Amino acid sequence: MSEAAARLDAATGSSELLDLDGLYRQSNVDTALAALEGELVGLIPVKTRVREIAALLLVEKLRRSIGLEADPPPLHMSFTGNPGTGKTTVAMRMAAILHGLGYVRKGHLVAVTRDDLVGEYIGHTAPKTREVIKRAMGGVLFIDEAYYLYRPENERDYGQESIEILLQAMENHRDDLVVIFAGYANRMQTFFGSNPGLASRVAHHIDFPDYTDDELFAIAERLAAGMQYELSASARAALHEYIALRRAQPNFANARSIRNALDRARLRQANRLFAERAAGITREALVTLEGVDLRASRVFQARSVTP
Amino acid sequence: MRLTQGTFSFLPDLSDAQIRAQVDYCLGKGWAVSVEYTTDPHPRNTYWEMYGMPLFDLRDAAGVMDVIDSCRQAYPEAYVKVNAFDASHGWESLRLSFLVNRPANEPGFHLVRSEEKGRNLRYTTMSYAVTGARS
Numbered sequence: 001m002s003e004a005a006a007r008l009d010a011a012t013g014s015s016e017l018l019d020l021d022g023l024y025r026q027s028n029v030d031t032a033l034a035a036l037e038g039e040l041v042g043l044i045p046v047k048t049r050v051r052e053i054a055a056l057l058l059v060e061k062l063r064r065s066i067g068l069e070a071d072p073p074p075l076h077m078s079f080t081g082n083p084g085t086g087k088t089t090v091a092m093r094m095a096a097i098l099h100g101l102g103y104v105r106k107g108h109l110v111a112v113t114r115d116d117l118v119g120e121y122i123g124h125t126a127p128k129t130r131e132v133i134k135r136a137m138g139g140v141l142f143i144d145e146a147y148y149l150y151r152p153e154n155e156r157d158y159g160q161e162s163i164e165i166l167l168q169a170m171e172n173h174r175d176d177l178v179v180i181f182a183g184y185a186n187r188m189q190t191f192f193g194s195n196p197g198l199a200s201r202v203a204h205h206i207d208f209p210d211y212t213d214d215e216l217f218a219i220a221e222r223l224a225a226g227m228q229y230e231l232s233a234s235a236r237a238a239l240h241e242y243i244a245l246r247r248a249q250p251n252f253a254n255a256r257s258i259r260n261a262l263d264r265a266r267l268r269q270a271n272r273l274f275a276e277r278a279a280g281i282t283r284e285a286l287v288t289l290e291g292v293d294l295r296a297s298r299v300f301q302a303r304s305v306t307p
Numbered sequence: 308m309r310l311t312q313g314t315f316s317f318l319p320d321l322s323d324a325q326i327r328a329q330v331d332y333c334l335g336k337g338w339a340v341s342v343e344y345t346t347d348p349h350p351r352n353t354y355w356e357m358y359g360m361p362l363f364d365l366r367d368a369a370g371v372m373d374v375i376d377s378c379r380q381a382y383p384e385a386y387v388k389v390n391a392f393d394a395s396h397g398w399e400s401l402r403l404s405f406l407v408n409r410p411a412n413e414p415g416f417h418l419v420r421s422e423e424k425g426r427n428l429r430y431t432t433m434s435y436a437v438t439g440a441r442s
Contacts, residue, residue: 133370134370137369176369
């Protein structure tokens with residue numbers, strides 16, 4: 001028997017059963033995972049990865065509870081994907097999961113972009129970045145569009161200074177801080193490629209796929225239900241068409257585009273009801289989005305003009 | 308002479324873990340924590356030097372401990388205190404203030420007598436740390 005194994009045996013009695021399930025239930029991770037599963041449509045690869053990470057952390061915690069020593073697992077992550085694919089939302093769930101497992105003490109999410117980290121003049125960047133890091137301690141620091149931190153075309157750019165301070169904090173405050181870098185996949189690759197120190201400290205890379213049309217429709221239904229609206233049959237048909245058309249147009253931002261479309265439909269519905277106010281309004285009319293509310297969108301007009 | 312000032316002044320010096328627990332309590336109450344230092348510990352000296360800006364919007368004590376540590380390193384022979392400011396309506400003042408660092412050698416205070424008109428005497432206390440007289 002090797003020395004390490006002998007130590008392990010002495011520490012626990014190797015055949016004794018350990019209660020992983022108990023630890024799981026007591027850590028509240030299941031509620032966070034269930035929230036992730038239930039509230040977010042699609043994103044299967046992301047959910048699988050988050051589950052894997054949660055399992056790793058849980059097993060690590062169990063190992064530590066019986067005195068097995070290993071370096072704390074690296075937790076810094078990178079989320080890559082197109083806009084509106086749920087990176088921020090998953091980051092929030094991730095913070096809750098890490099908090100449930102005791103890897104971060106407070107479990108809050110501090111979402112920042114380049115503006116919050118990089119200063120405007122010499123000597124401004126370091127205190128600014130440090131302040132953000134201090135705010136994020138005990139929780140998760142979410143850096144959206146992280147590649148803007150690094151601008152190779154301008155060698156006097158202050159972003160590099162910010163990256164160095166971040167690196168230092170990720171190294172020295174491993175117990176206090178988890179950093180998540182987020183952004184478009186290809187630009188993140190160049191970002192990590194030109195900052196090898198950063199890349200080597202990011203343990204988990206999670207890629208967020210685009211939503212399919214059906215998933216976007218499910219998201220729209222959920223959003224509408226969340227805002228206490230109902231979609232009429234004509235609205236459903238219009239929405240299906242809208243999604244297919246909107247995807248082909250520039251600046252398509254997945255779930256965010258759908259949310260915006262619904263918000264504008266609400267606006268048109270309110271206008272329509274207001275115009276018809278003389279006739280009196282039923283409760284049903286008040287909660288129902290009709291096809292015309294959606295079809296007034298520019299997205300449909302673009303089609304009628306082009307062919 | 309061991310200086311007693313602020314909250315917990317008659318307790319032994321707080322350990323780092325105890326300071327962290329106190330700061331966590333302050334942050335939990337939503338108070339803004341700041342770090343200040345001085346070499347003139349006169350009890351009426353309310354204007355200590357700020358070490359950096361007050362730390363707003365913090366959730367965890369780790370950030371404050373960071374600032375305390377760097378202040379101690381920069382001014383090992385100064386008094387360092389942690390303040391917690393409550394901005395809520397009706398309070399708008401310090402709720403907690405305690406020492407987290409003191410110099411190895413605390414010279415204490417001496418009494419200055421000055422003779423005034425009509426054989427009156429006026430007394431004032433001065434810190435040796437300021438006059439540099441005794442150690």
